[in-house]
Amino acid sequence: xxxxxxxxxxxxxxxxxxxxxxxxxxxxxxxxxxxxxxxxxxxxxxxxxxxxxxxxxxxxxxxxxxxxxxxxxxxxxxxxxxxxxxxxxxxxxxxxxxxxxxxxxxxxxxxxxxxxxxxxxxxxxxxxxxxxxxxxxxxxxxxxxxxxxxxxxxxxxxxxxxxxxxxxxxxxxxxxxxxxxxxxxxxxxxxxxxxxxxxxxxxxxxxxxxxxxxxxxxxxxxxxxxx
Amino acid sequence: xxxxxxxxxxxxxxxxxxxxxxxxxxxxxxxxxxxxxxxxxxxxxxxxxxxxxxxxxxxxxxxxxxxxxxxxxxxxxxxxxxxxxxxxxxxxxxxxxxxxxxxxxxxxxxxxxxxxxxxxxxxxxxxxxxxxxxxxxxxxxxxxxxxxxxxxxxxxxxxxxxxxxxxxxxxxxxxxxxxxxxxxxxxxxxxxxxxxxxxxxxxxxxxxxxxxxxxxxxxxxxxxxxx
DNA sequence: TATGTACCGTACTGTACGGTACACTTACGA
DNA sequence: TCGTAAGTGTACCGTACAGTACGGTACATA
Numbered sequence: 001x002x003x004x005x006x007x008x009x010x011x012x013x014x015x016x017x018x019x020x021x022x023x024x025x026x027x028x029x030x031x032x033x034x035x036x037x038x039x040x041x042x043x044x045x046x047x048x049x050x051x052x053x054x055x056x057x058x059x060x061x062x063x064x065x066x067x068x069x070x071x072x073x074x075x076x077x078x079x080x081x082x083x084x085x086x087x088x089x090x091x092x093x094x095x096x097x098x099x100x101x102x103x104x105x106x107x108x109x110x111x112x113x114x115x116x117x118x119x120x121x122x123x124x125x126x127x128x129x130x131x132x133x134x135x136x137x138x139x140x141x142x143x144x145x146x147x148x149x150x151x152x153x154x155x156x157x158x159x160x161x162x163x164x165x166x167x168x169x170x171x172x173x174x175x176x177x178x179x180x181x182x183x184x185x186x187x188x189x190x191x192x193x194x195x196x197x198x199x200x201x202x203x204x205x206x207x208x209x210x211x212x213x214x215x216x217x218x219x220x221x222x223x224x225x226x227x
Numbered sequence: 228x229x230x231x232x233x234x235x236x237x238x239x240x241x242x243x244x245x246x247x248x249x250x251x252x253x254x255x256x257x258x259x260x261x262x263x264x265x266x267x268x269x270x271x272x273x274x275x276x277x278x279x280x281x282x283x284x285x286x287x288x289x290x291x292x293x294x295x296x297x298x299x300x301x302x303x304x305x306x307x308x309x310x311x312x313x314x315x316x317x318x319x320x321x322x323x324x325x326x327x328x329x330x331x332x333x334x335x336x337x338x339x340x341x342x343x344x345x346x347x348x349x350x351x352x353x354x355x356x357x358x359x360x361x362x363x364x365x366x367x368x369x370x371x372x373x374x375x376x377x378x379x380x381x382x383x384x385x386x387x388x389x390x391x392x393x394x395x396x397x398x399x400x401x402x403x404x405x406x407x408x409x410x411x412x413x414x415x416x417x418x419x420x421x422x423x424x425x426x427x428x429x430x431x432x433x434x435x436x437x438x439x440x441x442x443x444x445x446x447x448x449x450x451x452x453x454x
Numbered sequence: 455t456a457t458g459t460a461c462c463g464t465a466c467t468g469t470a471c472g473g474t475a476c477a478c479t480t481a482c483g484a
Numbered sequence: 485t486c487g488t489a490a491g492t493g494t495a496c497c498g499t500a501c502a503g504t505a506c507g508g509t510a511c512a513t514a
């Protein structure tokens with residue numbers, strides 16, 4: 001799918017020269033982290049070598065090790081870093097006006113854009129592939145990725161009073177219907193590889209279907225259990 | 228898509244002793260494949276070493292290399308092997324009688340059981356983690372795993388005439404709703420790690436919800452586009 | 455001018471692992 | 485009983501890689 005939702009500005013070094021060493025050090029550390037992020041996302045944990053990182057960053061391995069200790073800790077820092085960027089991308093989300101369906105379409109597009117971004121796919125692949133070796137990183141990712149997104153949808157439904165009278169559990173279930181329909185197929189597809197380049201209309205179509213169907217069949221005053 | 232390098236005869240050893248060398252060779256090959264499968268699923272591709280495989284199988288590395296050539300080809304054979312087993316598990320599926328909702332509950336349980344089985348999760352993790360290095364294995368997995376399951380649900384809906392009058396596209400969309408709701412959250416959760424051991428009632432609850440809601444809101448004669 | 459900090463460059467160590475070589479053994483069939 | 489094919493056991497090779505050692509540089513502060 002597309003990409004670049006997540007390029008890496010994040011605290012530009014600023015005019016470094018004026019300030020003393022500490023500042024320089026921070027900038028150096030940040031640069032290492034950024035390059036490590038790109039490297040890990042491009043190559044995966046196992047294939048990303050510390051020498052390759054040196055080649056990207058310039059400088060020497062000693063510096064990298066003085067900052068991060070070892071490769072595993074560097075990996076942890078990278079995962080944190082990417083998750084923070086993803087989170088930042090969601091936090092300035094400003095839902096549009098309009099009726100519920102329009103809002104859901106917008107939310108759906110936003111969710112797809114983030115979840116299917118190249119960077120997120122690469123991160124998810126890496127984390128999943130290493131979940132056996134780094135179980136706690138799997139937990140962190142899940143909590144700050146999928147679980148967070150799920151809660152976000154629930155909050156959205158609550159904030160829009162999309163299902164008046166429904167219990168919290170029903171709303172949670174409805175949110176799972178919504179995200180499942182929105183994301184599941186394309187996400188798994190993306191995790192498995194680039195695949196045949198899909199219809200660029202697809203995300204829009206799915207967001208529309210998810211929103212319309214949701215409004216028709218889930219939203220509104222609670223229906224009785226009977227058909 | 229069925230890949231060249233990855234064919235496996237896959238036949239049970241039979242009564243080996245009676246027959247000459249050829250049979251013994253096949254049995255040997257199968258044993259290696261089975262142990263390799265367990266090893267890869269337990270350790271992941273990168274961490275599974277050929278020496279560890281020798282330690283499990285007994286015998287020598289030479290034999291393994293004479294059968295499989297190298298580690299990558301062995302990996303391919305293992306993926307095929309596991310997929311064949313998963314496929315076999317689906318093929319003798321015999322949907323129960325009863326009304327549509329009961330059938331959907333049963334299908335839902337079956338799907339969850341297979342998709343969330345330890346072996347499948349381990350396979351998916353491995354494939355996803357190595358999708359970067361072995362893109363075609365990612366394709367094979369996707370085609371014989373998720374995509375196959377999706378088509379299975381569509382076929383099921385067609386066979387049960389669950390959505391009379393609906394277009395094929397509508398049925399496909401409905402199938403995505405169904406599998407998304409059924410699988411998405413738990414599958415992602417499982418891929419990320421064992422997590423807090425979930426409510427053992429959960430799969431049943433979700434299958435019930437998926438089936439009931441599906442019947443109420445998707446199945447039956449096509450509804451007009453209007454609310 | 456002296457000192458401490460951040461960083462550089464490079465050579466090196468230790469080790470793990472995929473893969474190979476090769477001599478030896480076993481079991482069958484003619 | 486001999487030839488042959490399958491399999492064994494072990495030692496070994498080449499290489500890739502994480503991590504370390506260490507001498508040197510640039511620069512800011514005191």
